[in-house]
Each structure stands twice: as structure tokens, then as C-alpha cells.
Amino acid sequence: MKKQQTILITGASSGIGRQIAKTLAENGHKVFAGVRKKSDKIQLEKLNKNITGVYIDVTKSSSIDKAFWFIIKNTDKLDVLINNAGIAVAGPVEGLTAENIKEQFEVNTFAPLRMLYKFLPMLHGGKIINMSSMASSGIFPYISPYCASKRSMDILFNAFALENKDRVKVISVKPAVIKTPIWNKSVKHARELFEKQNETVREKYIKDLLLMEKNALESNNSGIDVSKVALKVLHIVEKNNPKPSYCVGIKSNLAMMLSAFPQGFINKLIKFKLGRL
Numbered sequence: 171m172k173k174q175q176t177i178l179i180t181g182a183s184s185g186i187g188r189q190i191a192k193t194l195a196e197n198g199h200k201v202f203a204g205v206r207k208k209s210d211k212i213q214l215e216k217l218n219k220n221i222t223g224v225y226i227d228v229t230k231s232s233s234i235d236k237a238f239w240f241i242i243k244n245t246d247k248l249d250v251l252i253n254n255a256g257i258a259v260a261g262p263v264e265g266l267t268a269e270n271i272k273e274q275f276e277v278n279t280f281a282p283l284r285m286l287y288k289f290l291p292m293l294h295g296g297k298i299i300n301m302s303s304m305a306s307s308g309i310f311p312y313i314s315p316y317c318a319s320k321r322s323m324d325i326l327f328n329a330f331a332l333e334n335k336d337r338v339k340v341i342s343v344k345p346a347v348i349k350t351p352i353w354n355k356s357v358k359h360a361r362e363l364f365e366k367q368n369e370t371v372r373e374k375y376i377k378d379l380l381l382m383e384k385n386a387l388e389s390n391n392s393g394i395d396v397s398k399v400a401l402k403v404l405h406i407v408e409k410n411n412p413k414p415s416y417c418v419g420i421k422s423n424l425a426m427m428l429s430a431f432p433q434g435f436i437n438k439l440i441k442f443k444l445g446r447l
């Protein structure tokens with residue numbers, strides 16, 4: 171029996187986060203599972219007695235503060251913080267606003283930092299596992315806000331890993347496309363943002379939007395099962411010296427490798443894929 175660890179995970183109501191909470195709890199770990207709705211808290215707590223739902227909206231400091239006091243009342247230590255909550259803002263750059271991109275960074279980049287600043291005093295010698303993505307390679311057009319938010323998170327936390335004096339390890343998990351509700355939500359959101367654009371932009375980019383929607387839904391349908399990410403996270407939680415970064419799925423390894431090539435080469439390849447050469 172492995173040593174029981176106490177873990178806080180954000181965004182546990184669905185998809186990857188829910189499966190991670192379930193897998194960790196089934197393996198004997200104590201899980202504080204971040205949710206925003208009462209019904210999600212009830213459902214998660216029914217899954218396993220090792221799960222305690224905790225309300226966290228990661229974009230609100232007051233909500234993070236409340237979660238911190240709840241957790242401190244219920245445990246004296248935290249071994250692992252998993253920053254999993256995320257959204258995907260998509261669209262051609264010209265069809266977005268700075269506010270749209272800020273929304274993306276609020277959830278995927280600034281929120282993990284807020285969690286770090288709040289929970290660091292409880293994490294001495296522990297781990298932070300960040301749910302990054304193969305999008306952190308930065309090579310994909312039409313989801314550039316998402317790519318940039320994940321890349322920025324990785325850069326900031328890698329620097330923290332090198333700098334911090336509390337022996338906190340940081341691990342970035344970079345899954346390829348996983349079958350979860352995120353892609354349907356993202357397509358719906360992208361359509362709403364696009365429809366707010368002026369007619370000139372809409373005319374210029376309507377074909378791109380349709381292609382983007384088709385790709386998102388197709389890749390979701392052929393996506394990897396959430397259990398693959400959850401088992402990787404279990405492995406990281408239980409390992410004494412995990413690596414700083416793990417890809418999940420071969421496409422993630424390929425994307426990370428490709429991103430090391432010269433930009434001109436990468437762009438030619440992407441244009442070829444998009445039928446623009």
C-alpha cells in the first residue's frame with residue numbers, strides 16, 4: 171500500500187478532473203475536489219468516500235480564500251495541488267478581442283498562479299501538477315489563446331520550480347486531444363464570439379470557423395479516454411522524483427518535437443495541412 175497523500179484538484183466536475191479525483195480516491199488518497207455547483211459536489215462525494223467536494227471558482231480570489239480556510243480546517247497538510255480547471259477560447263486572432271484573450275488567461279494562467287500563491291504555505295516539499303496540453307507547443311492556429319495560456323503557465327511555473335525555496339516540485343502534464351466536454355463548450359463559445367464580430371470579419375473568416383468547428387468535433391470524437399490522463403497523474407502523485415513534464419498520447423510528443431523546428435518549417439507544414447500551399 172502506497173503512502174496516502176492529500177490532494178487538491180480544481181475543475182473536478184467533469185472530464186479529466188473528475189476522472190483524476192475518482193482514480194486518486196480509489197487508490198486510497200484523500201481528495202479535495204474543486205467544484206462550482208452543489209450538484210457536482212454531491213455527485214463526486216457519492217463516487218468515493220475519500221472525496222470531499224470544495225467550492226472553488228478559480229477566477230475569484232474570495233472563492234480561493236474560502237476554499238483555503240475550508241481545507242485548512244479539514245487537514246493539516248497538502249501533498250499535491252493539481253491545477254486542472256480550464257477553458258478553451260478559440261477563433262482566428264482577428265475575430266477575437268483582447269477581452270476574449272484575457273478571459274482565457276484568467277482561467278488557464280492567472281488562476282493556477284492564484285492557487286499557487288494561496289496554497290504554497292501548505293505545500294512545503296510537495297508537488298504542483300499542472301494540466302497543460304500539447305497546445306503548449308504553440309503550433310496550432312485558431313486556438314492560439316488556448317496555446318498561449320498553456321505555454322505561459324508552463325513558463326511561469328517552470329521558473330517557479332527552479333527558484334522556489336520550499337522544495338516544491340512542478341510537473342506539467344501535456345495531453346493530446348482527450349474526449350471530454352471541453353471541445354463542445356469551446357465550439358459553442360467560439361461561435362458566440364464570432365457572431366458578435368462585424369460583418370467584414372465574419373465574411374473573411376466564416377470558412378475558417380467552419381473548418382475549426384469540424385476539426386474540434388472530429389478530434390474530440392477520436393480523442394483519447396480520460397483514464398489515460400488519470401493514470402499518468404496517479405503515477406506522478408505516487409512517484410518520489412517525477413519528471414518536470416509528461417506528454418500523454420503520441421500526438422503530444424510529436425507536437426512538442428515539431429515545436430523545436432524553425433518557425434518557417436512549422437508554418438509550411440501547417441499551411442500544407444490547411445490546404446493553403
Ligand SMILES: NC(=O)c1ccc[n+]([C@@H]2O[C@H](COP(=O)([O-])OP(=O)(O)OC[C@H]3O[C@@H](n4cnc5c(N)ncnc54)[C@H](OP(=O)(O)O)[C@@H]3O)[C@@H](O)[C@H]2O)c1
Nearest residue numbers: 181182183184185186206227228255256303347348350352
Ligand atoms: N480535453 C482535452 O483534449 C484536453 C487536452 C489537454 C489538456 N486539457 C486540459 O484539461 C483540463 C480539464 O479539461 P477537460 O478536457 O476535462 O474539460 P471539461 O470537462 O470542460 O472540464 C473543465 C473543468 O474546469 C472547470 N472550470 C472552468 N472554469 C472554471 C472556473 N472559473 N473555476 C473553477 N473551475 C472551472 C469546469 O467546471 P464547471 O463544470 O463548473 O464549468 C470543469 O470542471 C483543462 O485545463 C484543459 O485545458 C484538456
